[in-house]
Amino acid sequence: MEKKEEKREVEMISAKEIRDKYLRHDMMPHIFCTGCGIGNVLDYTLWALEKEGLDMDKTVFLSGIGCSSRLPGYIDVDSLHTTHGRALAFATGVKITNPELNVIVFTGDGDCMGIGGNHFIHACRRNIDITVIAVNNYIYGMTGGQVAPTTPEGDYATTAPYGNLEPAFDMSEMAISSGATYVARWGVKRPNQPINSIQEALQNKGMSFVEMMSPCTTAYSRQNRMGSIEEFWDWYDNKTILAEDHERIKQYGSEEEKEELKDKIKVGVLHKEEKKSLSERIQELIEEVQV
Numbered sequence: 294m295e296k297k298e299e300k301r302e303v304e305m306i307s308a309k310e311i312r313d314k315y316l317r318h319d320m321m322p323h324i325f326c327t328g329c330g331i332g333n334v335l336d337y338t339l340w341a342l343e344k345e346g347l348d349m350d351k352t353v354f355l356s357g358i359g360c361s362s363r364l365p366g367y368i369d370v371d372s373l374h375t376t377h378g379r380a381l382a383f384a385t386g387v388k389i390t391n392p393e394l395n396v397i398v399f400t401g402d403g404d405c406m407g408i409g410g411n412h413f414i415h416a417c418r419r420n421i422d423i424t425v426i427a428v429n430n431y432i433y434g435m436t437g438g439q440v441a442p443t444t445p446e447g448d449y450a451t452t453a454p455y456g457n458l459e460p461a462f463d464m465s466e467m468a469i470s471s472g473a474t475y476v477a478r479w480g481v482k483r484p485n486q487p488i489n490s491i492q493e494a495l496q497n498k499g500m501s502f503v504e505m506m507s508p509c510t511t512a513y514s515r516q517n518r519m520g521s522i523e524e525f526w527d528w529y530d531n532k533t534i535l536a537e538d539h540e541r542i543k544q545y546g547s548e549e550e551k552e553e554l555k556d557k558i559k560v561g562v563l564h565k566e567e568k569k570s571l572s573e574r575i576q577e578l579i580e581e582v583q584v
């Protein structure tokens with residue numbers, strides 16, 4: 294479908310108006326623990342929807358299973374809460390069947406990279422025109438903190454009481470190498486960049502992947518001694534570096550600065566590419582072959 298190329302004039306709207314407009318109030322109170330970042334990811338998404346002016350009657354949210362996958366249920370919109378790991382398969386079907394729809398998926402790192410890993414690489418490979426917002430808390434949050442494919446080596450989990458022996462997947466790198474055409478990663482602490490990025494992801498005519506690094510204060514933080522909620526939230530500032538700064542230091546930095554890079558996680562828009570989406574190609578084929 295045609296997405297808006299022009300910048301829309303956005304009227305000033307308050308946080309309360311956003312909540313009133315988009316949330317399903319009968320679903321409150323929500324399930325999230327104190328200090329969890331998943332609600333912020335929802336908030337940033339709602340702001341991006343508002344800025345982009347998406348028609349909610351032509352928008353579908355999907356998810357699998359997990360704390361993060363509960364998000365579509367809080368939005369007053371048509372949604373599919375599917376089985377664990379399968380949201381991208383459902384989303385592919387929805388988009389191909391009705392290309393007019395804006396299709397947005399919320400997923401967790403376990404949902405997306407563990408049980409749903411195969412659907413993920415193929416959705417990227419197909420460059421299906423959907424937006425995926427992945428909450429990466431490095432652990433299976435909902436089920437009590439088991440190790441996930443994203444859990445950093447050496448970190449503790451209920452299934453890794455002596456430290457995780459497995460190397461971790463980098464979700465964003467995986468999205469890029471599998472063929473996604475818009476990939477960004479942000480820490481959850483600050484709103485503006487993620488909001489703008491989710492808006493860009495909505496505009497991209499292809500597979501868009503926004504990884505939101507977000508604290509699980511119950512299952513991850515306790516086992517890995519991330520400190521108080523404030524300290525854990527600060528971690529997302531201290532541990533990250535903007536991709537362009539990373540590149541600059543890699544090229545021109547001192548040995549000491551380069552050494553520090555090893556400990557940092559790159560954030561920013563990590564990849565952007567123009568490529569026809571599968572849904573667009575299918576539409577073209579239908580027009581070509583139908584009599």
Ligand SMILES: Cc1ncc(C[n+]2csc(CCOP(=O)(O)OP(=O)(O)O)c2C)c(N)n1
Nearest residue numbers: 358359360361377401402403404433434435
């Ligand atoms: C087929 C199947 N296997 C396992 C489960 C149990 N299960 C529910 S949520 C979950 C992990 C979710 O982790 P993640 O996607 O990282 O989401 P989070 O809760 O951390 O947001 C698991 C293993 C399930 N519901 N269905």
